[in-house]
Amino acid sequence: MKIAVVTILPDMFSIMFDHGVSGRAIKRGLVNLAVFNPRDFTKDIHRTVDSRPYGGGPGMIMMVEPLKKAVAAARSWVSESDTSVVYLSPQGQLLCHSFMEKSAKRKGLILVAGRFEGVDERFVRLEVDEEWSIGDYVLSGGELAAMVVSDAIIRLIPGALGHEDAAVQDSFSSGMLEHPQYARPSIFGGLKVPEVLLSGDHDRIKNWRKRQSLMRTRSRRPDLFASLSLSEEQRNLILKENNDI
Ligand code: 9D3
Numbered sequence: 001m002k003i004a005v006v007t008i009l010p011d012m013f014s015i016m017f018d019h020g021v022s023g024r025a026i027k028r029g030l031v032n033l034a035v036f037n038p039r040d041f042t043k044d045i046h047r048t049v050d051s052r053p054y055g056g057g058p059g060m061i062m063m064v065e066p067l068k069k070a071v072a073a074a075r076s077w078v079s080e081s082d083t084s085v086v087y088l089s090p091q092g093q094l095l096c097h098s099f100m101e102k103s104a105k106r107k108g109l110i111l112v113a114g115r116f117e118g119v120d121e122r123f124v125r126l127e128v129d130e131e132w133s134i135g136d137y138v139l140s141g142g143e144l145a146a147m148v149v150s151d152a153i154i155r156l157i158p159g160a161l162g163h164e165d166a167a168v169q170d171s172f173s174s175g176m177l178e179h180p181q182y183a184r185p186s187i188f189g190g191l192k193v194p195e196v197l198l199s200g201d202h203d204r205i206k207n208w209r210k211r212q213s214l215m216r217t218r219s220r221r222p223d224l225f226a227s228l229s230l231s232e233e234q235r236n237l238i239l240k241e242n243n244d245i
Contacts, residue, residue, distance in 0.1 A: 001106060001157060002032045002083075004074035005146050006067065007113040008049055010035040012143045022151055025160040033150070034077055038062070041069035050116050059117035067112065067123045074110045083108030084129040088142035088149070089118065092131035095149065097172045103149075104156035111149060113142030175228055177221060179212035211237040 005013060013035050016022045025031045039047040049067075050060035071085060088111060103109065112119075112128065124131070134145045154160055182193040196208045214237055218225045230238075 001030075001104070001153075002034075002078045002080060002108045003150055003153075004078050004108075004110045005033070005035045005113060005143075005150070006038065006070045006074055006110065007035055007143055007146070008037055008039055008115055009113075009141070009143055010037050013147065016147055016150060020151075021160060022154045025154050025157060028159065030157050030160050031154050034074070036070040036074045036077070038066035038070040041066045041073070053117065057117075061117055062114055062119040062123070064120045064123045064126070067119060068127055071110060071112065071127050078108035078110060080108035082106055083110060085110045085112065085127055086130045086132050086149075087112045087114065087119065087124055087128040088134070088145040089114060089131050090133050090136075090138065092133035094133055094135070095152075097152075100149075100152045101156060101173070104153045109153070111142075111146040113146045115141045115143075174213075175224055176213045176217045177224070179209040179216070207237060210234070211240065214238055 007013070013033070017026060017033060022031070022033075026033055038049045042048055049062055051063050053059070053061045075083065075085075084106065086109060132145075132149065134148050139145060182197060186193045186198065194208070196204050199205070210233075214225075214230075214234055217228070218238070228234075
């Protein structure tokens with residue numbers, strides 16, 4: 001997959017190239033990431049990319065032309081027909097895991113990160129296919145949102161995670177929260193690791209974890225719990241009492 005990011009702050013993305021799962025996926029050639037700076041497509045000495053809003057109001061708006069030229073450069077770099085131009089914005093559709101799974105199957109993605117008060121609406125009309133939001137809170141720009149989206153998508157590309165991580169992906173796909181985890185030592189701060197996890201009884205452990213996932217989802221995320229269609233096994237696990245909640 002090829003991901004192009006259009007941003008006036010390209011340095012923010014070096015962390016993605018150099019570290020973690022995304023850095024490794026890039027090194028392995030599973031994903032190709034490039035940044036395109038609208039400032040590089042200006043002609044004036046100040047490399048101006050913003051302008052005051054028509055109609056008045058605070059702050060500045062990103063102008064169409066440098067953005068459009070940066071997107072054109074991104075399109076020719078990606079050079080895949082199966083490519084969408086995505087503008088990260090608080091007005092976009094809210095992202096979720098199933099949407100990321102669909103997006104990870106794409107050949108190309110162009111993520112446009114805005115700064116200031118946003119972009120000229122004609123850029124959206126002329127160049128943007130989709131608008132995505134990462135949540136109902138206010139960021140100072142689209143760059144962190146573009147990184148969130150890239151990270152969530154890259155880790156779904158086959159081979160991006162170590163083989164041991166394949167199972168980890170199952171957790172959110174199941175629509176449930178994860179069970180609690182424990183590592184050494186077996187007692188800390190007066191708190192013991194639940195006895196079942198030390199029992200070596202793998203059936204009991206599996207059932208305990210399944211029940212923990214169900215109970216946690218029910219109490220912490222009733223919205224997710226409501227959209228589960230529970231199997232008979234899961235219904236029985238919930239009914240079962242006294243299982244180290
Ligand atoms: C406080 C300014 N807002 C009202 C005048 C408008 C506004 C402009 C630009 C609010 C946020 C931003 C920058 N945000 C993003 O670029 C962004 C974002 C977000 O803020 N929340 C959730 N998802 C996203 S995706 C891009």
